Amino acid sequence: xxxxxxxxxxxxxxxxxxxxxxxxxxxxxxxxxxxxxxxxxxxxxxxxxxxxxxxxxxxxxxxxxxxxxxxxxxxxxxxxxxxxxxxxxxxxxxxxxxxxxxxxxxxxxxxxxxxxxxxxxxxxxxxxxxxxxxxxxxxxxxxxxxxxxxxxxxxxxxxxxxxxxxxxxxxxxxxxxxxxxxxxxxxxxxxxxxxxxxxxxxxxxxxxxxxxxxxxxxxxxxxxxxxxxxxxxxxxxxxxxxxxxxxxxxxxxxxxxxxxxxxxxxxxxxxxxxxxxxxxxxxxxxxxxxxxxxxxxxxxxxxxxxxxxxxxxxxxxxxxxxxxxxxxxxxxxxxxxxxxxxxxxxxxxxxxxxxxxxxxxxxxxxxxxxxxxxxxxxxxxxxxxxxxxxxxxxxxxxxxxxxxxxxxxxxxxxxxxxxxxxxxxxxxxxxxxxxxxxxxxxxxxxxxxxxxxxxxxxx
Numbered sequence: 001x002x003x004x005x006x007x008x009x010x011x012x013x014x015x016x017x018x019x020x021x022x023x024x025x026x027x028x029x030x031x032x033x034x035x036x037x038x039x040x041x042x043x044x045x046x047x048x049x050x051x052x053x054x055x056x057x058x059x060x061x062x063x064x065x066x067x068x069x070x071x072x073x074x075x076x077x078x079x080x081x082x083x084x085x086x087x088x089x090x091x092x093x094x095x096x097x098x099x100x101x102x103x104x105x106x107x108x109x110x111x112x113x114x115x116x117x118x119x120x121x122x123x124x125x126x127x128x129x130x131x132x133x134x135x136x137x138x139x140x141x142x143x144x145x146x147x148x149x150x151x152x153x154x155x156x157x158x159x160x161x162x163x164x165x166x167x168x169x170x171x172x173x174x175x176x177x178x179x180x181x182x183x184x185x186x187x188x189x190x191x192x193x194x195x196x197x198x199x200x201x202x203x204x205x206x207x208x209x210x211x212x213x214x215x216x217x218x219x220x221x222x223x224x225x226x227x228x229x230x231x232x233x234x235x236x237x238x239x240x241x242x243x244x245x246x247x248x249x250x251x252x253x254x255x256x257x258x259x260x261x262x263x264x265x266x267x268x269x270x271x272x273x274x275x276x277x278x279x280x281x282x283x284x285x286x287x288x289x290x291x292x293x294x295x296x297x298x299x300x301x302x303x304x305x306x307x308x309x310x311x312x313x314x315x316x317x318x319x320x321x322x323x324x325x326x327x328x329x330x331x332x333x334x335x336x337x338x339x340x341x342x343x344x345x346x347x348x349x350x351x352x353x354x355x356x357x358x359x360x361x362x363x364x365x366x367x368x369x370x371x372x373x374x375x376x377x378x379x380x381x382x383x384x385x386x387x388x389x390x391x392x393x394x395x396x397x398x399x400x401x402x403x404x405x406x407x408x409x410x411x412x413x414x415x416x417x418x419x420x421x422x423x424x425x426x427x428x429x430x431x432x433x434x435x436x437x438x439x440x441x442x443x444x445x446x447x448x449x450x451x452x453x454x455x456x457x458x459x
Contacts, residue, residue, distance in 0.1 A: 006083040013094035044093040091145030098152040113162040170194035329360035364399035386422040
């Protein structure tokens with residue numbers, strides 16, 4: 001039982017001291033600090049325990065054993081005695097090491113935290129002193145190491161955060177408010193006042209550079225500010241990339257200087273070669289205009305030429321205004337029929353026949369059939385096919401009053417003959433049909449609401 005207790009106490013002391021050791025020494029050179037700790041551990045625990053075991057067993061030349069007579073079980077007696085010695089050695093080693101660590105922490109505490117450190121040492125030291133005295137009174141000098149360790153642990157734990165002064169975060173709300181009201185000079189002084197307390201704040205320096213570039217129109221001052229900011233050791237590569245990209249934006253926006261923007265982006269490539277910041281900067285450099293003239297041209301709106309719009313999609317050459325009587329039109333239709341019987345691929349005759357059916361003989365359905373035969377006729381140019389489809393849509397909407405069929409033909413015209421003038425006109429006609437449908441729906445809703453309103457008034 002004594003052996004188990006001694007090993008448990010040794011493990012606890014080792015873990016506690018190692019944790020505080022790493023918190024104090026691990027920031028600078030962690031590998032070197034751990035090597036030093038284990039050397040100190042061997043000197044302070046392992047070596048004294050080995051000497052104690054050898055001395056107790058009488059293994060040292062010229063020195064008698066401390067445990068004579070050893071009795072019938074000398075090994076058991078040596079192990080039990082060594083367990084008690086291990087408790088004493090490990091507790092004294094832990095107390096001595098913690099005392100040194102607390103002294104080292106106290107030496108590193110900055111002047112701004114000195115008063116808080118004194119208050120911590122006095123309050124916790126006085127509060128825990130009776131606990132340490134009770135342990136010594138109960139266990140004697142063998143428990144002095146445990147008592148000192150218990151007394152120092154809360155002090156060491158509270159002293160570690162005091163090594164650094166909490167950083168004061170700058171507040172730019174007042175500067176932003178002044179900027180919103182147009183008080184840019186006052187905003188500049190407010191930003192500078194905040195930077196005096198925290199001179200390495202990235203956001204504050206960016207706000208100051210933005211004031212110079214965007215509101216004071218002093219681009220050289222903004223560039224100097226950002227260059228100095230990027231040279232500070234605490235600025236990360238990402239922050240430097242953001243600052244230089246912003247400088248490139250200002251060079252283009254306020255100075256019309258593509259070369260200045262290129263220099264700012266090339267600084268990223270030079271400072272961080274091979275990184276993603278380098279790649280992104282090179283991509284943007286490849287898209288920069290070469291001269292100021294190219295920059296001005298890139299800002300001009302692009303002009304897109306649209307085909308000329310005609311009122312209604314109609315067929316071309318063969319279609320003309322109606323002339324002559326209906327009998328004359330019928331006779332001409334018969335002649336066209338005879339020509340088509342002789343040569344079904346006679347395009348002019350079939351096209352003239354379709355026009356006669358639609359415009360003079362009041363047969364739009366038959367005219368549409370003739371136009372569809374023209375569309376499927378082999379070897380017809382796409383331009384003529386688009387014209388015939390436009391004519392079919394016109395007849396469906398004007399004469400047959402079949403809006404659904406007309407819409408279907410117009411959509412086919414848009415999908416199959418998109419670059420043509422007829423396709424553009426068909427798209428416009430589809431939009432007009434949508435507008436007319438919404439207007440009819442609005443009028444219908446108003447007509448339905450009117451009787452109910454009148455009935456309510458009568459009631």
